[in-house]
Amino acid sequence: MTKKLCYLLMLFFSITSTNFAQQLTDSIEKAKKNPPEVEKVYLHTDRNYYTIGESLWYKAYSVYAYTNQLFDHSKILYVELISPESKIISRNITNLEGGLGHGDFILADSLGIKPGTYQLRAYTNWMRNYDDDFVFKKEIQIITPNEENTIQAKENSIRAISKNKKDNPKLENTQEIIVDFMPEGGSLIEDVISNVAFKATDSYGNPIEMKGTIFDTNDKQINLFKSIHDGMGKFVIQPEKNQKYYAKIITPNNDEIKVTLPEVQKTGYTLSINTVDEKKVVTIKTNAVTLNQNPDADLTLICSTRGITYFEGTQTLKDTKLSFILPEENFPEGITQLTLYDNQSRPQSERLVYIEKKQDIDVSFTTEKKLYTPKEKVNLTISAKDKKGNPLIANFSIAATDTNGVNENFDDTVNICSYFLMASDIKGKVHNPNYYFNNSNPARLFHLDLLLLTQGWRDFVWKKFPNLNRNKNFKVEKGITIAGKVENLIGTTAKENNLVQMVLLNKGNSMMLNDTTDVNGKFEFNNIIFKGTATMLLNTKNQKGKNRGEFVLDSIYNQPIAVDFKSYNSLNYEENKISQIKANIHNKNIRFNIPEENQLKDVIVTAKKKKENTTPSRYGFADFTYIPEEKGPHYSNIFLLIQIAIPNVTASANSVRFNRYNGPALVLVDGVETDMSLLSSISTEDIAKIEAIKGPGAAVFGSQGANGAILIYTKLGKGSTSDKKVFHSIAMPVNGYQNTRFFYSPDYSKTKPLENNKVDIRNTLYWNPYIQPDEKGNASISYYNNEVDTTVNLNLEGITNNGIPIVVQSSYQIKK
Structure with a gap:
């Protein structure tokens, strides 16, 4: 049998291709040389499972979709937390460097979080060119240990829907059976x-288990299925002429219930795959x-993986059946x-198959022992080598x-292997995506083939590959962009060739950038990188150096994509797991006889900031700030107050000047430029x-700020005696990448009375988003x-430089 198949293989691909096949080959070769820069991301x-008030920690892996290698393409990753009501309740701007990034969400009451199923979603702006095909989505559970979770009860009634079309109809929130043949x-x-x-x-x-019988038009039994x-x-089934079938x-x-099978065609071709001798x-x-x-x-056969063709051949069909390896x-x-x-370039048949490779790698980790005592130090060694x-x-x-008393089923959630190799396509x-990649499941590959025959048959992402290079409406984001337009104060005429100066003040550091408006009045500062909140100062002036024009700013970040999340009814085993986790956490609180506020919780760790003389200002960071005391001294006039309040300033009815400068300072009262008589x-x-x-x-004040600026704020805006507003300058906070x-992780080898007195019942004992093996x-x-006293799960995930996803899992016990 094997020799015959090998012969057929040689025969099938030895004949010269037709013109159509050659044209198809040329287009595919072109696509292989210049494939779209498609990104995939995994968190x-x-x-x-989390309780309200805890932190959700994540690591982002962004890869080149065709090779699964880390992809240094987009620098901004949008990570969103979506509630059971399909609302985005929190959004992180995560910085990607070399395809890697990390972040967290604090699941606080202030977000409006309540128990239920939430969706974690991640995507780049570039991914939006491909609809939502490559958007990462993952479901998480948020629970409260002392209250009932909001779990929807299942309906007892069941309704069947036959579906042989490509797309699912939108269904009501009821318990229905959707049967696809x-x-x-x-x-x-x-x-x-x-x-x-x-x-x-x-x-x-x-999934819902079922069984049934196939009948033809004459109600004759054809086959059983389960x-x-x-x-x-x-x-x-072998369809007969002029017959229709139902189940x-x-x-x-x-x-x-009765469901109609797809209509039988009188002519056509089918493509099937069987495994013979592991081939x-x-x-x-x-x-x-x-x-x-x-x-x-x-007939021409094209075989592609993630949109790249790896095998192609054309053959003249002379019999009703032809096989090859x-x-x-x-x-x-x-x-x-x-x-x-x-030969008319019309697709006649299609089949998905999973190709499994034996990787020449060995990644493992070991702990010193399998049984530890409470608060004992754990030393873990990771080894990552080839064979x-x-x-x-x-x-x-x-x-x-x-684990909180639950034997973790790693099959029921996605990991980096099942996502990049299967679920993302x-x-x-x-x-249970990980089931198909768990070597302890002997029938996993057969069941994976069933998945591809059913769910993959209608919803394979890469079917749209020939069109992936078209309609690139969304730009790749290499950093934060601050952009906008400068217009005339009267009307909306663009101000061309205006100088735009921007100063960003962030954590005591400053960044100064310049741009000139184009014919449409547009300016743009690209690829900016900063974390946390910064003060943005913008100023514009015309070619004569006069402050003229009005700013119209673009949104810094793109609006979220539409939410399509529908919270689902949990299966029985999922409900049982949630109940077990809730009960275990509740029992821990009771067992240790502690109120919630005395638990050792997440601690925000920040570096100690060097004390500076600057303070936040409406226009950035002031070099000096004076706030009069309620019972402080009174001064006869404003000039005397300025001279006494602000160091190194000379103030008189003629001018206000910093001693370091020869010219007068710019004076603003409640944001309005003011002369000495008004002052x-x-x-x-x-x-x-x-x-001061x-x-x-x-610099935000342009040339007028060359000699410094004095900013005076009055109670209830009493100094604003003029209705004049400043349009050519903007001072506002802007948010950068998530800080x-x-x-x-506590260190119990050191004496910390306040910490050691707190009960440690943390659910996440350790999290490290960046582990890289050394030269050995x-x-x-x-x-x-x-x-x-519990079981601790260890879960390591990652990816090699040549795109092989890695998952290693283990566990140990803690016992007094």
Whole structure:
């Protein structure tokens, strides 16, 4: 059998291609040389279950979609937390460097968080060019240990929906069964033996087991079927001429429903795959009618993984069946799309298959022992090498978490392997995605093939690959952009060739940038990098050096994409898990006899800031600020007050001047430029604050600030005797990248009375988003346990420099 298949393989690909095949090859070769810069992103989180008030920690991996290698493309990653009501309740601007980034959410009451299922979503602006195909989505649970979770009860009634179209209809929030029947290759053809896969889910995508019988038009029983994994299965059928088929399905509550199978085609081609001697055998089948209508038909097979073609061939079909071995060695690991075209470039059949590779790597970690005492130090050693002992270049993140009495099922959530190699290429929810990559599941590859025959059959992301280079409406963001337009004060005429000066003041540092407006009055400052909140100072002046014009600013960050999250009814085992976790956390509180406020919780770790003489100002950071005391001395006039209040300033009815400058300072009263006569009319009792800016920050005032500025603020704006407003200058706070925190882990080897007196029942014991092996392929970390008798899960995820995703899991116990 094997020799015959090898012969067929050589025969199939030895004949010269037709003109169509050559044209197709040229277009594919062009695409391979210049593929779209498609990004994928994955978030590794410390846990999947959280209580209100805890922190959610994440590590972002952004890769080049075709190779899964880290991709230094976009610098801004939008990470959003979406509530069960489909509202974005928090949004982080995460900085990506070299394809890596990290951040966190504090799940505080102030966000309006309540128990339920939330969605964590991540994407770049560049990803929006491909709809939501590459947007990362993950569900997390937020619970309260002392209250009932908001879990929707399941409906007892079940309604079946037959669906043979490409897209799901929008369904109401009820318990329904959606049954899909999908012929292998795409179509049923008269007289051609075919596999038909099926899948049954509720309206939330949760699998439902079922069984049934296939009947023809004459109600003759044709075959029996039964789901074998997560509501999926398949059966064999050979459609007869002029027959239609339907299924009688028995639901979980023993109701009988009728579902029509796809219509049988009179002509066409099918594509099927079977495993023989651990080889994937591809079979092309047709019927005699098709063969007679198209004698010696030239068929072209294109085989692609993540949009890149790795195998192609054209053959003249002379019989109703042709088989050959798929050369798996030509493909990378992942989902491969096989598409069969006729000589008119029309796709006739399509099949997805998973190519698994045995990777030549060995990543592991070890602890010194499997049983620890409470608050004992844990030393963990990580080894990352290939089979020959050579060190791997890789980047990892690791979490150590309290199981809270639940035996963690790592199959039921996505990890970096299942996401990059499978789940990210199939639209829709994949139930238990890690099951298909867990070597302890012997039938996993057979079940993965069922998944590709059903869910992958209709929703494979890379089907749109030929159009991925079109309509690039969303730019790649290499940093923060501050942009806008300068217009005339009267009307909306653009101010061309205006100088725009920008000063950013952030954590005592300043950045000064200049730009000139174009013919449309546009200015733009690109690729800016800063964290936290900064003060932005903008000023504009015309070619004559006069402050003229009005700013119209663009939004700094892009608006979020539409939310499509629909909170779902939890399955029974998920509800049981939530209940167990809630009960365990509640019991910990009772067992240790502590109020919530005396627990050791997340600590925000920030570097000690060097004390500065500057204070925040409406226009940035003032070099000096004076605020009159309520019972302080009174001064006869404003000039005397300025001279006494502000060091190194000379003030008189003629001018106010810094001693370091020869010219007068700019004086603003409540934001309005003021002359000496107006200044002299202000009572000292109406002064609320005086600020002095004489450093780089004064650049925001343009040439008028060359000699520094004195800013006077009056009580209730009493100094604003003029309605004149300043349009050519702006001072406002702007938010940069998230000011990321460091995960705090206590050190019980040091004496810290306040900390040591607090009970340590942390659910995340350790989180480290950046672990890189040294030149020998090793890395070491250490941390201290909490003081609970429990099991601790260790979960390491990461990726190598050549794009191999890594997952390693282990556990140990803490016991007194």
